[in-house]
Amino acid sequence: MGFESLLKELAGKFDSKINGYTQYGCNFINAPADIAKEVLKSLKCDYGFTYLVDIVAIHWPKKNEKFELSYNLFNVDKKLRVFVKVALAEPEFETVTDIWKSADFLEREQYDLVGVTFKGHPDLRRILMPDFFEGHPLRKEYGLKDRSWFNSVDEQNLGIKFTK
Amino acid sequence: MENISTKDNLSEIITVNMGPQHPSTHGVLRLVVDLDGETIVDVRPDVGFLHRGVEKLAENRTYHQFIPLTDRLDYLSPLSNNLGYCLAVEKFFNVKIPERAEYLRVIFAELARAASHLVWIATHALDIGAMTVFLYAFRERELILDMFEIATGQRMTSSWIRIGGIREDVPPLFLEKLKEFVSIFDERIDTYERLLTKNRIWLKRTVGVGYLSKEDALSYGVSGPIMRGSGVDFDLRRDEPYGIYDRFEFDVPVREEGDIYARYQVRVEEMRQANRILKQALEQIPEGPVMTDDPRVAMPSHQEVYERMEALIRRFYLISKGFKTPKGETYACVEAPKGELGYYIVSNGEERPYRLKIRAPSFVNLGAINKMAKGAMVADLVGIIGSVDIVLGEIDR
Numbered sequence: 001m002g003f004e005s006l007l008k009e010l011a012g013k014f015d016s017k018i019n020g021y022t023q024y025g026c027n028f029i030n031a032p033a034d035i036a037k038e039v040l041k042s043l044k045c046d047y048g049f050t051y052l053v054d055i056v057a058i059h060w061p062k063k064n065e066k067f068e069l070s071y072n073l074f075n076v077d078k079k080l081r082v083f084v085k086v087a088l089a090e091p092e093f094e095t096v097t098d099i100w101k102s103a104d105f106l107e108r109e110q111y112d113l114v115g116v117t118f119k120g121h122p123d124l125r126r127i128l129m130p131d132f133f134e135g136h137p138l139r140k141e142y143g144l145k146d147r148s149w150f151n152s153v154d155e156q157n158l159g160i161k162f163t164k
Numbered sequence: 165m166e167n168i169s170t171k172d173n174l175s176e177i178i179t180v181n182m183g184p185q186h187p188s189t190h191g192v193l194r195l196v197v198d199l200d201g202e203t204i205v206d207v208r209p210d211v212g213f214l215h216r217g218v219e220k221l222a223e224n225r226t227y228h229q230f231i232p233l234t235d236r237l238d239y240l241s242p243l244s245n246n247l248g249y250c251l252a253v254e255k256f257f258n259v260k261i262p263e264r265a266e267y268l269r270v271i272f273a274e275l276a277r278a279a280s281h282l283v284w285i286a287t288h289a290l291d292i293g294a295m296t297v298f299l300y301a302f303r304e305r306e307l308i309l310d311m312f313e314i315a316t317g318q319r320m321t322s323s324w325i326r327i328g329g330i331r332e333d334v335p336p337l338f339l340e341k342l343k344e345f346v347s348i349f350d351e352r353i354d355t356y357e358r359l360l361t362k363n364r365i366w367l368k369r370t371v372g373v374g375y376l377s378k379e380d381a382l383s384y385g386v387s388g389p390i391m392r393g394s395g396v397d398f399d400l401r402r403d404e405p406y407g408i409y410d411r412f413e414f415d416v417p418v419r420e421e422g423d424i425y426a427r428y429q430v431r432v433e434e435m436r437q438a439n440r441i442l443k444q445a446l447e448q449i450p451e452g453p454v455m456t457d458d459p460r461v462a463m464p465s466h467q468e469v470y471e472r473m474e475a476l477i478r479r480f481y482l483i484s485k486g487f488k489t490p491k492g493e494t495y496a497c498v499e500a501p502k503g504e505l506g507y508y509i510v511s512n513g514e515e516r517p518y519r520l521k522i523r524a525p526s527f528v529n530l531g532a533i534n535k536m537a538k539g540a541m542v543a544d545l546v547g548i549i550g551s552v553d554i555v556l557g558e559i560d561r
Contacts, residue, residue, distance in 0.1 A: 024255045024494035050382040054523040056508050079403045102385025105531040128212040144224045
């Protein structure tokens with residue numbers, strides 16, 4: 001099963017709502033947000049993509065659909081890698097923890113750093129930043145040298161002191 | 165933290181904190197462990213103590229400037245990290261890498277794998293109580309680090325693999341030392357195996373402990389030796405070959421048992437296979453340039469800069485402004501010692517990545533620790549952490 005035939009089958013299954021392309025040696029599938037979860041489920045159950053490698057959230061403040069998720073899936077038997085891309089107007093999407101357990105950590109990380117909420121995730125907490133951190137550092141509006149949060153921590157007297 | 169809670173009349177669940185300053189957590193890992201007597205009921209990892217915001221920094225640096233930061237992810241095998249990143253950037257341009265550079269990349273990556281596995285066998289055995297292996301394994305690791313120092317000037321954090329090739333050719337002494345090393349390394353692995361493989365205490369502590377089934381291994385997304393220790397026959401070097409790995413003959417060790425002992429066997433065999441690849445690379449390595457002459461990405465050599473005005477301008481431009489990548493997204497991954505290390509780069513057509521995501525193998529592997537440790541004894545938790553082989557620099561990024 002190559003990427004072309006997979007794409008053809010998926011297009012037949014989902015009424016041609018999805019499309020795909022190959023760029024710089026990687027295979028991408030665009031799926032609309034309302035059927036994306038079904039596409040992901042079908043890829044695992046019907047096409048053997050049992051290994052969820054990674055989830056990437058991207059912030060596009062200048063586009064209409066301001067957020068984008070990219071699911072990196074691998075079929076271990078057929079050695080095929082595809083990326084399922086989902087464009088989102090709001091930073092909110094359904095969880096895939098019920099399909100792949102690795103999504104637990106991966107979704108928590110994207111929630112923490114980019115601020116995409118995954119509905120139905122069993123334990124959606126911050127993972128890399130401290131629990132009392134405010135904001136999402138990988139959003140484009142968050143400046144590289146933004147110290148406002150560190151300064152406000154001093155005022156809140158949380159017992160942690162940061163030097164400026 | 166959490167209070168001591170009573171589940172029912174018979175058993176009392178006690179919550180114990182482990183780390184972040186704990187010698188056997190291999191860095192600043194904190195685990196919150198729920199115990200029923202001595203049995204583990206639940207493990208909740210708490211990470212992020214070493215978070216440096218590498219992905220945010222990447223968005224503010226040129227493509228060349230990011231290479232030193234990749235060294236500091238998995239600091240036990242910096243050269244594999246360089247390799248993965250450079251492969252991802254090279255995908256944008258479809259650069260042709262010179263033959264000698266390709267061979268040197270393989271040599272560096274396999275030496276990094278051997279060095280990383282040597283640290284693993286040393287510290288893992290030390291955690292469980294076998295002190296001697298530590299001293300032997302570090303002796304061989306020292307040989308590898310000496311070789312890195314001869315070639316790159318640094319023992320660790322070498323930043324030696326660059327976009328388009330290798331920074332500079334290796335001195336003849338490096339290949340001599342490497343020849344010496346590959347001739348003794350197999351015997352040295354036998355030494356470790358004599359100390360551990362049939363050792364009764366080692367077997368008691370590892371066989372059947374930290375079990376992860378094949379289905380769970382795939383579902384939890386673990387990669388590298390843990391995945392192969394659970395019966396998944398998958399290695400990126402063979403199944404999605406990058407560089408020139410398709411030219412080498414090597415076996416991918418797979419064990420079905422899924423316990424700590426299976427992971428131990430897989431990693432030991434991987435060291436032998438790394439040595440096998442090194443021997444083949446040493447035989448086949450050709451003479452020639454080590455940096456591509458593709459003007460879009462290649463940094464002109466020092467010699468050229470001294471002799472030609474154009475090269476000087478080119479070098480100045482690349483260092484002060486960087487180069488632009490075409491628009492689009494790409495992903496490249498390597499079989500790092502810990503598992504699948506991937507770089508997902510989104511480019512906006514500028515000199516800096518628009519978004520860079522690092523798929524760190526240790527981070528995903530740590531997600532399965534709850535599954536492995538549930539039902540085990542609290543003393544086995546140390547062995548399970550050791551068998552996952554985590555590096556916190558990579559988890560926290």
